[in-house]
Amino acid sequence: MKKVERPKKPLLFYYMVVLLAMILLNTFLFPRLMRQEIIQVDYGTFLTMLDSKVVDFLHNPAKYQEIGARMPKGVLLVGPPGTGKTLLAKAVAGEAGVPFFSISGSEFVEMFVGMGANKVRDLFKQANEKAPCIVFIDEIDTIGKKRDGSGMGGNDEREQTLNQLLTEMDGFEGSKGVVILAATNRPETLDPALLRPGRFDRRVPVELPDLQGREAILKVHAAKVKLAENVDFNAIARAASGASGAELANMVNEAALRAVRQGRKLVTQEDLQESIEVVIAGYQKKNKILSDRERMIVSYHEIGHALVAALQTHSAPVAKITIIPRTSGALGYTMQVEQEERNLMSREDLENQIATLTGGRAAEELVFHSITTGASNDIEKATKLARAMVTRYGMTEDFDMVALETVTNQYMGGDTSLACAPETSAKIDQMVVDTVKAQHQKALRLLMDNEAKLHELSKFLCEKETITGEEFMSILEKKA
Numbered sequence: 178m179k180k181v182e183r184p185k186k187p188l189l190f191y192y193m194v195v196l197l198a199m200i201l202l203n204t205f206l207f208p209r210l211m212r213q214e215i216i217q218v219d220y221g222t223f224l225t226m227l228d229s230k231v232v233d234f235l236h237n238p239a240k241y242q243e244i245g246a247r248m249p250k251g252v253l254l255v256g257p258p259g260t261g262k263t264l265l266a267k268a269v270a271g272e273a274g275v276p277f278f279s280i281s282g283s284e285f286v287e288m289f290v291g292m293g294a295n296k297v298r299d300l301f302k303q304a305n306e307k308a309p310c311i312v313f314i315d316e317i318d319t320i321g322k323k324r325d326g327s328g329m330g331g332n333d334e335r336e337q338t339l340n341q342l343l344t345e346m347d348g349f350e351g352s353k354g355v356v357i358l359a360a361t362n363r364p365e366t367l368d369p370a371l372l373r374p375g376r377f378d379r380r381v382p383v384e385l386p387d388l389q390g391r392e393a394i395l396k397v398h399a400a401k402v403k404l405a406e407n408v409d410f411n412a413i414a415r416a417a418s419g420a421s422g423a424e425l426a427n428m429v430n431e432a433a434l435r436a437v438r439q440g441r442k443l444v445t446q447e448d449l450q451e452s453i454e455v456v457i458a459g460y461q462k463k464n465k466i467l468s469d470r471e472r473m474i475v476s477y478h479e480i481g482h483a484l485v486a487a488l489q490t491h492s493a494p495v496a497k498i499t500i501i502p503r504t505s506g507a508l509g510y511t512m513q514v515e516q517e518e519r520n521l522m523s524r525e526d527l528e529n530q531i532a533t534l535t536g537g538r539a540a541e542e543l544v545f546h547s548i549t550t551g552a553s554n555d556i557e558k559a560t561k562l563a564r565a566m567v568t569r570y571g572m573t574e575d576f577d578m579v580a581l582e583t584v585t586n587q588y589m590g591g592d593t594s595l596a597c598a599p600e601t602s603a604k605i606d607q608m609v610v611d612t613v614k615a616q617h618q619k620a621l622r623l624l625m626d627n628e629a630k631l632h633e634l635s636k637f638l639c640e641k642e643t644i645t646g647e648e649f650m651s652i653l654e655k656k657a
């Protein structure tokens with residue numbers, strides 16, 4: 178018997194099979210990646226934040242065609258993370274009553290060259306079939322990054338995907354009623370070609386919500402939980418100054434959890450108030466024991482902040498001071514309440530803020546004649562403010578209205594880069610030191626002039642652990 182040897186298949190064959198399988202898998206998986214949702218929730222309140230023309234256009238594209246107006250094909254939502262860009266995009270779709278497709282930029286990034294471009298083609302094909310509709314591309318910076326001019330090498334795949342996106346945007350008939358919304362928190366990294374007229378030529382800033390916005394957002398999220406009658410959203414919104422949309426949603430949820438833990442069926446005002454602190458400062462760390470001396474130091478530190486704030490007429494009064502340690506590591510904190518929304522800060526306001534930040538350390542120095550590590554966060558903030566006053570706000574005589582620093586990454590931490598000579602840089606450093614020093618001295622002076630109150634308030638806080646703004650003010654205003 179002669180044995181017939183079967184020829185071995187080349188390795189390349191197996192590679193091809195695997196490749197083919199992956200491509201097939203990808204094609205079938207893709208429709209799942211694109212989520213189509215019909216939004217029924219009324220997010221009307223959010224819409225004040227967005228150009229309602231887009232909604233009107235989606236309702237009635239013919240009206241705009243008639244007069245020959247070109248509606249935007251692409252709208253770029255720009256803002257820091259957690260400000261509710263996705264929610265806003267959904268709100269627009271919900272308000273207009275059109276289908277909403279969402280995809281994340283990172284989903285276009287593929288291992289194989291050409292696959293990303295394919296996905297873009299498919300996306301636009303689907304969108305055209307469902308028009309009028311909204312296509313939402315989250316994190317567009319992952320595919321829309323500036324192309325580098327080197328030509329050779331580089332990221333071929335990403336570039337092809339971006340080119341396909343540009344071609345599709347140019348190609349589709351704007352009058353059909355497809356609006357592309359894209360979100361990014363790094364607008365400065367986007368390729369200029371993306372921002373040209375006819376592409377993403379509209380930019381809607383989505384900033385942290387203001388007082389009115391916070392109240393509206395709280396109400397939207399609170400609609401899902403059962404509320405007691407005493408809930409005052411305005412008060413909560415005031416106390417949650419600086420919170421993002423995501424944090425506000427979190428606060429409502431934390432309040433509901435707290436109500437459940439305490440065996441109640443309704444969420445009360447106290448639940449919401451406590452949840453603000455949970456979201457901002459973390460949970461209470463009940464098992465952390467501070468020594469008596471440490472408690473005393475923390476009390477004086479926090480009262481120092483509050484007292485300096487209250488003694489400077491322009492500083493916001495305190496709402497609450499507490500020395501209960503939190504999981505975030507804070508040993509205590511002073512919660513300030515903004516009476517009104519501030520859009521402009523004067524030089525005096527900023528100086529007062531720096532003085533307030535140094536107030537904690539100043540009280541420690543004055544009473545204990547020693548300094549602790551407790552002020553590290555205050556130091557960081559005070560330095561940042563003082564630096565901005567010198568380099569960005571033009572608040573010094575010497576440098577006048579000259580920008581010495583530029584913000585390179587506005588929405589992601591606000592990194593800055595210095596643009597000046599080394600000698601200037603040294604001078605800036607000196608001015609920052611001088612600014613902080615002057616305010617530190619002012620805080621010391623204020624506390625020294627009111628030392629009796631400092632002692633009285635600190636002892637009261639140390640005893641009670643948490644005191645309210647009213648208690649604080651009544652002691653402060655009480656005649657000795």
Ligand code: ZN
Pocket residue numbers: 478482537538551552555
């Ligand atoms: Zn402090």
